[in-house]
Amino acid sequence: MFLISLAVIHIVCLILLILYCRLTVGICKCSKHLYGKVVIVTGANSGVGFETAKDLAARGARLILACRNEERGTTAREKIVSATGNNDVHYRHLDLASLASVRKFAADIIKNEKRVDILINNAGIFYVDNIKTEDNLFVGMQTNHFAPFLLTSLLLPLLKSSAPSRIINVASTSYMRSKIDFENLNMELENKDTYTCHKAYCMTKLCNVYTTLELDRRLRGTGVTVNCLHPGFVDTNIVTTIQWPLFRFIKPVVRLTMKSAWEGAQTSIYLAVAPELENVSGHYFSDCRERGLTKKAQDVDIAKKLWEVSESLVKLK
Ligand SMILES: *[C@@H]1O[C@H](CO)[C@@H](O)[C@H](O)[C@H]1NC(C)=O
Numbered sequence: 001m002f003l004i005s006l007a008v009i010h011i012v013c014l015i016l017l018i019l020y021c022r023l024t025v026g027i028c029k030c031s032k033h034l035y036g037k038v039v040i041v042t043g044a045n046s047g048v049g050f051e052t053a054k055d056l057a058a059r060g061a062r063l064i065l066a067c068r069n070e071e072r073g074t075t076a077r078e079k080i081v082s083a084t085g086n087n088d089v090h091y092r093h094l095d096l097a098s099l100a101s102v103r104k105f106a107a108d109i110i111k112n113e114k115r116v117d118i119l120i121n122n123a124g125i126f127y128v129d130n131i132k133t134e135d136n137l138f139v140g141m142q143t144n145h146f147a148p149f150l151l152t153s154l155l156l157p158l159l160k161s162s163a164p165s166r167i168i169n170v171a172s173t174s175y176m177r178s179k180i181d182f183e184n185l186n187m188e189l190e191n192k193d194t195y196t197c198h199k200a201y202c203m204t205k206l207c208n209v210y211t212t213l214e215l216d217r218r219l220r221g222t223g224v225t226v227n228c229l230h231p232g233f234v235d236t237n238i239v240t241t242i243q244w245p246l247f248r249f250i251k252p253v254v255r256l257t258m259k260s261a262w263e264g265a266q267t268s269i270y271l272a273v274a275p276e277l278e279n280v281s282g283h284y285f286s287d288c289r290e291r292g293l294t295k296k297a298q299d300v301d302i303a304k305k306l307w308e309v310s311e312s313l314v315k316l317k
Contacts, residue, residue, distance in 0.1 A: 014253065021257040025232070026287030028270035034061035038116050038162075039272070040109070040155075042066040042094060042148065043123025045076040047236035048170070051265035052120060056272060058084040061118075066094035066105060096123055096147035099135045099314055106154035115162035116155055118272050121148040122170045124204070130187050130195045137313060138186040140197065144204030149211055150314040156224070163223025164278060167215070168271045171208035171228040173286065176294055178202035180210070180302055182309060207306060209284065209293065214303040216282030225281035227271050232287065233257065234264035 034056060044053040044065035057063045057080050065080075067073035073091035080089050092108065095101040109116065128140040137146055152167060159165045180203065183189065187200060212228040219226060235258040247254075270288040271277060284293050311317050 018256045021233075021259075024287060025259060025263050026266055026270070026289060027263070028055075028266045028273070028288055030270065030274050032059065032273045032275060034059040034117075034273065037061045037118065038064070038113055039118040039120070040064045040066055040116060041120045041122055042096070042151070045069065045072040047261045048231050048234055048264040048268065049120075049122040050076055050080075051262045052122060052268045052272075053089075054080045054083055055265060055269050056118070057081075057086045057089050059273065060086060061088075063089040064109070064113075065089065065091050066123075067091065068093070068095045068097075094151075096143045096151075097133045097139055099133075099142075099147065099150060102147050102150050103154065106151060109155065110158055113158070116158045117162050117165045118168070119152065119155060119159060119166075120168045120170070120268055120272065121152065121208075122168075122268065123148070124170065126197060126201050128197050128200065130190055130200070132186075135314075138188075138200070140200040141186060141204055141207070144201070145207040145211070146310060146314050148208075149310045150316065152211075152215070153311075153314075153316055159224050160222050165224050166272060166277075167224065167226040168268055169208045169212050169226065169228040170231060170268060171212070171284070172201075172205040173230040174198075174202040175206040175209045175297060176202075178206040179296065180206060180306060182305065185309065185313075206297065207310075209297050210299075210303040210306045211310070212284070213282055213298065213300070214307045217300070217303075219281065225277070225279070227277070227281060227283050227285060229267045229271060229284065230286040230291070231264040231267060232259040234259045234261060236261055236264070 039056050039061045041049055041053040043049040045067040053063055053065055065073055065077055077089050077091045081087055094105040124144045131139050133139050133142050208228055212226050215226045235255055267285050267288050283290050
């Protein structure tokens with residue numbers, strides 16, 4: 001009898017959790033069109049990035065899909081063109097694990113585009129070994145922080161001349177589990193036993209938050225806004241690759257609490273189009289609502305120092 005009531009209580013809690021997750025999903029209801037606007041989305045070939053790009057293309061924008069893999073990038077382009085009827089969608093090669101590739105991509109945009117109205121730094125990786133890129137930076141930090149930092153910096157003049165324009169950084173609530181260790185930004189102090197991709201990922205996401213705050217400070221009065229967001233717990237490739245043995249059994253239930261890629265894209269879309277956000281900058285959002293940041297994540301000195309260290313590591317100065 002006791003065991004049965006225990007089981008019932010667990011099932012009821014689970015159903016309530018699933019209902020809570022389903023009912024709190026924020027959906028962007030704004031129907032604003034984007035004719036004449038140029039939008040760049042990184043990592044637009046799949047998941048949240050693909051859904052974000054598709055929605056913005058449906059609003060009439062000129063879309064640049066910045067992805068590493070040409071085949072996947074051009075396939076995504078074809079799907080978006082046929083779903084939206086917008087032919088002004090283009091694949092451009094961008095490999096964030098190479099700063100030379102970031103520079104080449106940015107130079108190509110500056111040469112060929114008259115404007116950039118919206119830049120969405122969406123691409124990110126989770127499962128990554130502690131290895132170095134050709135730039136001698138830890139591959140996780142480079143893909144999730146240093147490369148988007150460089151890309152944004154290189155495109156700033158064009159974003160400023162296109163103002164009002166918006167920069168959107170896809171972070172994650174995982175930022176809360178981290179703190180910046182300036183002695184160990186590139187995971188040099190980690191060994192096989194201490195390194196985990198989770199630890200590395202959380203630090204990169206905290207870097208996205210600090211970068212958003214510092215960039216906001218630097219952009220005051222330019223008409224360019226910058227905000228960051230948590231897309232939610234989204235059912236994408238990342239989840240498919242979770243390898244814990246137990247996870248296989250609970251996955252079908254966990255899936256019910258997760259967002260689809262379309263739902264995960266809603267906050268990025270909201271930040272890109274909502275007219276009421278025209279002058280809103282330096283904030284963190286989730287489910288299409290502004291959320292507070294932890295006190296630690298609002299430390300302006302750390303944000304400023306991270307900016308300066310990043311500038312020197314990507315050889316911007
Ligand atoms: C944003 O600021 C500009 C200039 O101060 C103002 O004209 C505009 O109404 C503001 N927009 C919103 C949505 O508050």
